[in-house]
Amino acid sequence: MSDLDTWLPLDGLYRWERELPDAVYLTQPCSxxxxxxxxxxVGEQVRRMAAHLRSLELLPGSRVALMSKNCAHWIMADLAIWMAGHVSVPIYPSLNGETVRYILEHSEAQVLFLGRLEEALEMASGIAHELPLVTLPGVSAPDxxxxxxxxxxLIAATPPLPGSPQRQADELATLVYTSGSTGMPKGVMLSFAAVGTAGRHIFxxxxxxxxxxxxLSxxxxxHAFERAVVMASSLCHGLRLYFNESLATFATDIKRARPTLFQSVPRLWIKFQLGVLQKLPQEQLDALLxxxxxxxxxxxxxxxxxxxxxxxxxxTGSAPLPxxxxxxxHxxxxxxxxxxxxxxxxxxxxxxxxxxxxxxSVGHPQLGVTRRIAENGEIQIKSPTSMQGYYKEPEKTADAMTADGWFRTGDMGEIDASGRLRITGRLKELFKTGKGKYVAPVPIENKLANHPQVEVVCVTGSGxxxxxxxxxxxxxxxxxxxQQAARRDLEGELVALLDxxxxxxxxxxxxxxxxxxxGQWTIANGFLTPTMKIKRHIIEKRYDPQIDSWAQQRQRVVWERSGT
Structure with a gap:
């Protein structure tokens, strides 16, 4: 791992503002x-905001939170926090007020950059009255x-910070709070070396x-995936970033960008596919191809x-694609x-x-990464981007590592003869049926998700x-x-899928x-994480009590009824 050259994210800003000052870096739609x-x-605005943060005379390494949908000023705020000598704490723009409050208090955030949010009123309820806010352009503060x-x-009133302030490779750059699929999220501590290595080598x-x-961002x-693949890569390689204003404008925004590199998660890849098939049925597409x-x-x-x-x-990442x-x-x-x-x-x-x-398969290790499969089937990793630990959680940090320094992923996997890794499930998601046999739900869920009308699946049945x-x-x-006919046809397809x-x-x-x-499982109603993974414990709590009554119906496909 030590043979990888060290590159730090602020280096990218300094390089490209020097070499390509007039090239467009960020493209932001708004109405x-x-x-x-x-x-x-970008360099000018970042330097001015960094100078403002310096003027607050916070202790070096203070945590500064950033809560907004993706936008050009999200990137600028993150860079300004780093340039000013502090640690950025990004917060998902779709959490409930309780989780927002927990992250702000747990991280001891001294300032909050506030942008557009999914649930503005709900999220604002988690912001302490005395916490200093900087609102991003086009956003009003909570009443x-x-x-x-x-x-x-602030940009208009503050002279830019001179020079090229740098951070040390082993300094804490950011706290990335996990999705919180079980309990409150943990603050993952990542260094500037980790951010830089991912930005330079992830592609x-x-x-x-x-x-x-x-x-297109x-x-x-x-989330770490977008921050590494998009932001860190753009800083290292000088990529041009376009932003998506909203779901309603996605088609317009992606056609404006015409991306040469594109990243998504399975649920959205499937939505793109279904959008095409609604206009061009599969049989017709197959014939034309x-x-x-x-x-x-x-x-x-x-x-x-x-x-x-x-x-x-x-x-594609975050979960398996059918x-x-x-x-x-293809x-x-x-x-x-x-x-x-x-x-x-x-x-x-x-x-x-x-x-x-x-x-x-999820492929081969990236540069500098080593892996092994433990006796219990767990994938264990050593990476040049490994976290420094969970913030304020030494016991959880210790639990996440083996005695000889490998990170316990919690995922189960296999390595084939060509060195490719295959994920076979999660250790903690194994459950035991009433017959005393263990079941790994994820591989079964992946098979069920092959049907074009099945968007998300949870396999359950402990006991x-x-x-x-x-x-x-x-x-x-x-x-x-x-429509009775459509429902009958789909039920037949689901029975065939089950068989x-x-x-x-x-x-x-x-x-x-x-x-x-x-209905639909969403981030807002708590059934999905911000990265669109199922919150298994929430789904099981909602539906497991009804399994016995559903089983008594003796049906291959059971349709949930409102109020049951």
């Missing part, structure tokens, strides 16, 4: 207006908050990057409609590279190599005779369920039945 910020303009200053006013085995490349920058005279034009047309026609590297979806994009000429990483290693662990993909699959349909499918999946499982793993839930 009908689109604003470009060059490297020189009655006395200690508020606007970014624009290095799959592509050569440069200022000609473009990315729309997954939460508060099978015909040499139309295949090339159709591939280009479909990818153009998605805004992905110039993508040369497509990444093999059928991987194949669907048939369109888009090779999906699956990656694997965690907040604790700043999303820098494994990535698939072009031309070497294997369905179900039951057999496991059960809890299924959430896509929003498009749910709209059709009031085909069960045929691949050991007897103790076979699902007794599927339950189709009425």
């Amino acid at each position: 009908d207006k689109v604003t470009d910020y060059t490297w020189a303009e 009655g908050h006395p200690a508020t200053q606007a970014w624009e006013h 290095s085995t799959v592509a050569t990057l440069g200022p000609q490349d473009r990315m 729309y997954l939460p920058l508060a 099978a015909e040499p005279s139309t295949a090339v034009a159709v591939r280009k047309q479909v990818l153009s409609q998605l805004g992905l026609d110039e993508v040369r590297v497509a990444l 093999p059928s979806v991987l194949q669907w994009y 048939d369109l000429g888009l090779e999906m590279l699956e990656g694997y990483g965690m907040s604790e290693d700043f999303a820098y662990s494994h990535i698939s190599q072009p031309g070497c993909l294997r369905v179900g 039951q005779p057999q496991p059960v699959g809890i299924v959430m349909l896509s929003a498009a499918a749910l709209k059709l369920m009031d 085909s999946v069960n045929a691949t499982l050991d007897p103790h793993e076979r699902l007794d039945f599927l339950v189709v839930v009425d």
Whole structure:
């Protein structure tokens, strides 16, 4: 790990504002207006805000929080915090007030940069009345908050910080609070060396990057995946970043960006696919792709409609992508590279190599990463981007490491003959049926998610005779369920899916039945984490008490009813 050259994130800002001062770095849409910020303009605003933070005379290394949807000033605020000598604490823009309050208090945040939020009123309830706020452009402070200053006013009134202030490689750069799929989130401590290594090398085995490349930033920058893949990479390689204003403007924003590098999570890749199939049914698409005279034009047309026609590297991560979806994009000429990483290693662990993909694999170790499979099947990692520990949690930090210094991922896996890693489940997600047999739910969930109308799945059944699959349909499918014929057809497809999946499982793993839930699991209602993973304990608490009554119906597919 020591043979990797050290590169630090502030180095990127200083390099590109010097070498490409007039090149556009950040492109921000806002209503009908689109604003470009060059490297020189970004450097100027960052230096002025860093000077303001210095004027507050906070102790070096003070924690400064950043709570906003992705935007150009999110990047600028993060850089200003670092340049001023402090530690940034990004907060997801879609948490409840209780979690916001916990993170701000636990991190001992001294200042909060506040931007646009998903649930502004709910999140604002977690902000202490006395905490100083800096509102990002276009944002108003919560009603009655006395200690508020606007970014624009501070920039106009504060001279820029001179020189090129630098941070040490082993200094704490940021606290990344985990998604909190169980309990309150933990603050993962990451150094400047970790951020720099990911920025420099996360793409290095799959592509050569440069200022000609473009990315769209729309997954939460508060998460390690987006921060490493998008922000850190852009600083190292001089990439141009475009931002997504809202879900309603996504199609416009991605077509504006025409990204050459694109990253997403399985749930969104599936949504993109379903959007295409609503306009061009699969049978018709297959026929057009099978015909040499139309295949090339159709591939280009479909990818153009998605805004992905110039993508040369497509990444998917956070959870497994169903093999059928991987194949669907491959048939369109888009090779999906699956990656694997965690907040604790700043999303820098494994990535698939072009031309070497294997369905179900997350690829080979990235530069400087070593891994092993423990006797209990757990994947254990050593990475140059490994965390310094959990903030204020020495016992949890110790529990996360082996006696000889390997990080316990909690994931189970296998390594094939070519050195590719395959994730087989989570240690803590194993449950025992009433027959005393252990079941790993994740591989079964991945198989069920192959159906185009199945968006999210949770396999559960601790203490039951057999496991059960809890299924959430896509929003498009749910709209059709009031139509008796459509519902009957889908039920037939789900029965066939159940039979085909069960045929691949050991007897103790076979699902007794599927339950189709009425509504949608979302971040806002607490069923999904901000990275769109299921909160298994919340789903089980909601649905497990009903399994016995559902089982008595003796149906292969059970439809949840409101109020049950």
